[in-house]
Amino acid sequence: MPLLNDRTDEILQQDRHLVHSFSDLHSLTEEGARTVISSAEGAYVFNEQGDRFLDGMAGLWCVNVGHGRHEIADAVADQLKTLDYFSTFYNLTHPSAASLAARLTQMTPSNLNHVYFGNSGSVANDTAIRVLHYYQNRKGCHRKKKILSRIGAYHGSTHLAIAMTTPAYRTGWESAEEYVHFLSSPCAYHHQDNMAEAEFCDFLLDEMVRDIEKVGAENIAGFIAEPIMGAGGVLVPPGGYHQRTAQVCKDYDIKLISDEVVTAFGRLGQMFASESVFNIQPDIICTAKGLSSGYQPISATFFSDEMMQVVATSGNRFLHGMTYSGHPACCAAAHANLDILENEKICEHVQSVGPHFEKVLLGLKDLDIVGDVRGSHFMMGLEFVKNKATREYFDEEVAIGMQVSKHAQQRGLIVRPLGAMIVLSPPLILSREQIDEIAMTLRESIIATMADLQSGGL
Numbered sequence: 001m002p003l004l005n006d007r008t009d010e011i012l013q014q015d016r017h018l019v020h021s022f023s024d025l026h027s028l029t030e031e032g033a034r035t036v037i038s039s040a041e042g043a044y045v046f047n048e049q050g051d052r053f054l055d056g057m058a059g060l061w062c063v064n065v066g067h068g069r070h071e072i073a074d075a076v077a078d079q080l081k082t083l084d085y086f087s088t089f090y091n092l093t094h095p096s097a098a099s100l101a102a103r104l105t106q107m108t109p110s111n112l113n114h115v116y117f118g119n120s121g122s123v124a125n126d127t128a129i130r131v132l133h134y135y136q137n138r139k140g141c142h143r144k145k146k147i148l149s150r151i152g153a154y155h156g157s158t159h160l161a162i163a164m165t166t167p168a169y170r171t172g173w174e175s176a177e178e179y180v181h182f183l184s185s186p187c188a189y190h191h192q193d194n195m196a197e198a199e200f201c202d203f204l205l206d207e208m209v210r211d212i213e214k215v216g217a218e219n220i221a222g223f224i225a226e227p228i229m230g231a232g233g234v235l236v237p238p239g240g241y242h243q244r245t246a247q248v249c250k251d252y253d254i255k256l257i258s259d260e261v262v263t264a265f266g267r268l269g270q271m272f273a274s275e276s277v278f279n280i281q282p283d284i285i286c287t288a289k290g291l292s293s294g295y296q297p298i299s300a301t302f303f304s305d306e307m308m309q310v311v312a313t314s315g316n317r318f319l320h321g322m323t324y325s326g327h328p329a330c331c332a333a334a335h336a337n338l339d340i341l342e343n344e345k346i347c348e349h350v351q352s353v354g355p356h357f358e359k360v361l362l363g364l365k366d367l368d369i370v371g372d373v374r375g376s377h378f379m380m381g382l383e384f385v386k387n388k389a390t391r392e393y394f395d396e397e398v399a400i401g402m403q404v405s406k407h408a409q410q411r412g413l414i415v416r417p418l419g420a421m422i423v424l425s426p427p428l429i430l431s432r433e434q435i436d437e438i439a440m441t442l443r444e445s446i447i448a449t450m451a452d453l454q455s456g457g458l
């Protein structure tokens with residue numbers, strides 16, 4: 001365990017100048033931040049007092065190879081000493097970006113041989129849409145600009161990415177809504193009619209076709225979909241959904257964008273989930289997080305040969321660029337991270353222990369308030385309800401996910417509260433014992449929450 005000085009009070013004072021992401025800024029002004037995480041090792045993080053927590057979120061779905069890997073830190077340091085920075089603007093390049101582009105496009109589905117690097121998942125998705133719009137313009141399809149997205153989706157916080165994100169995330173904010181048309185969430189648990197899986201899938205596909213006809217395929221550029229929706233609540237689509245929506249996209253000449261910001265680089269046991277897990281070949285794949293396991297900010301948007309041929313015809317002006325696109329240190333981190341994923345066979349490990357993780361979490365369904373347990377491999381969620389039979393939720397003020405997560409944190413486990421849910425997306429290196437430890441801690445935390453609810457008359 002690392003030796004730490006307790007500087008918590010000082011840090012919390014300094015933190016009052018920090019604008020936090022996705023937070024209630026008023027409460028933060030009144031109460032300040034609570035948890036200071038100061039160091040990390042393997043699957044664990046430590047606070048200033050040296051208390052240890054199992055990182056059930058892998059940071060934010062990103063620390064796939066686990067914390068504290070010196071190989072990545074060393075690769076970044078070596079790169080900075082050799083070439084600290086240079087751009088990939090115009091006709092300039094450098095070894096780190098060029099070699100990473102070649103390496104990654106060997107791993108993608110065979111039609112995706114071109115990559116643009118950014119520094120976040122939001123930028124990866126914005127890049128996808130900017131380039132897609134340019135592609136449509138180059139083809140003379142100037143009206144073909146709308147994007148189909150889905151209720152429950154999370155695609156990021158830049159202006160365009162948030163427009164494609166489920167409307168609940170935008171309350172009180174402006175967004176480029178004119179570009180987006182929403183289809184239903186593909187999560188059966190949330191659908192009131194309690195349909196069988198195949199029937200629900202038919203319902204979703206009928207709606208998709210109906211809406212395309214309504215909006216007009218001549219106005220629709222693309223369909224963006226996470227293979228499994230993450231921040232929306234680990235929403236797993238019915239079997240066959242991705243293949244069928246991919247076919248509809250083909251039929252209507254709509255480009256398929258797979259947002260693999262969470263699912264790529266091992267979380268579902270494959271480097272990329274689109275083809276290997278869901279048997280689809282998107283026109284664009286967006287990735288970030290697990291590409292460097294969060295050690296450096298880097299994202300990658302992959303484009304098909306067909307798209308790039310249109311985009312790169314004579315007379316094009318690719319007016320898209322970011323200072324830090326293909327930053328040498330970020331590319332070095334990604335290379336070192338990929339080395340670990342490959343050499344330590346982390347995808348194979350996830351394939352082997354992922355089903356065990358699913359099984360032990362499903363085992364929590366015997367608890368009265370656990371309505372649903374869903375997800376796949378290292379991307380799981382538990383949804384809490386007041387009444388299992390009717391799927392009645394607790395009132396929002398109960399903040400049930402937060403209550404369970406607080407109890408878990410007191411017991412040394414960090415999970416992500418998400419409304420009526422908690423989400424688990426741990427580092428991919430967990431052993432079976434650590435998986436069992438998570439299940440046991442959750443059971444205790446849920447039972448403690450139920451006791452609180454009972455004593456509060458809920």
Ligand SMILES: Cc1ncc(COP(=O)(O)O)c(C=O)c1O
Nearest residue numbers: 120121122154155156230261262
């Ligand atoms: C599926 C998905 N897409 C995009 C993003 C945005 O990524 P970033 O926060 O790096 O901008 C996220 C973030 O969680 C995500 O889960």
